[in-house]
Amino acid sequence: MFSVLFFISFEVTFAQSEIYAVTAVDKKETSHNLTKVNWELRGQFNYFYFRCLQGDSEFDLEFSKILTVNFIGSKKKINGDYYRPADIRLTSGSEKTIYLTSEGVLEGISQSFGSKKEIEITDIKSINFHHDGTFQKCPLCNTVFYNKNINNCPFDGKKLEAISNNK
Numbered sequence: 711m712f713s714v715l716f717f718i719s720f721e722v723t724f725a726q727s728e729i730y731a732v733t734a735v736d737k738k739e740t741s742h743n744l745t746k747v748n749w750e751l752r753g754q755f756n757y758f759y760f761r762c763l764q765g766d767s768e769f770d771l772e773f774s775k776i777l778t779v780n781f782i783g784s785k786k787k788i789n790g791d792y793y794r795p796a797d798i799r800l801t802s803g804s805e806k807t808i809y810l811t812s813e814g815v816l817e818g819i820s821q822s823f824g825s826k827k828e829i830e831i832t833d834i835k836s837i838n839f840h841h842d843g844t845f846q847k848c849p850l851c852n853t854v855f856y857n858k859n860i861n862n863c864p865f866d867g868k869k870l871e872a873i874s875n876n877k
């Protein structure tokens with residue numbers, strides 16, 4: 711089990727140029743603060759976008775373009791895959807209602823526990839992306855934090871350094 715966890719965290723670390731932090735609220739109204747967030751499908755593929763549907767066209771909505779996702783309905787099978795209607799607010803300022811994937815899990819490092827956390831997309835009520843450029847990174851273990859109240863890495867005690875996710 712330990713080696714599996716290590717392997718997965720290595721995979722996520724590998725794509726470190728894509729660093730996203732979110733607050734995801736599940737159906738029980740529990741908030742999850744996650745960093746190094748990705749969309750994981752079938753336990754093996756990790757993406758930095760969500761598969762979406764608008765009308766008949768499928769497209770990938772990159773995390774960098776999303777501010778908030780609010781799911782507003784139950785899932786439907788469309789073209790063989792499951793989607794849920796969601797109100798999306800984009801970083802460009804525009805808002806739209808589209809169908810967003812309800813398959814796979816939202817995966818990230820939990821701010822509370824410092825360990826990998828997976829939330830089924832179907833169990834998520836809303837996702838709030840943090841694109842404010844106020845991330846901090848541990849220079850030793852490379853873990854990323856967006857909680858400004860943390861000054862030192864909880865894992866190794868190193869002082870965190872400010873980094874920016876602005877693109």
Ligand SMILES: [Zn+2]
Binds near residue numbers: 850852853864865866
């Ligand atoms: Zn550290």
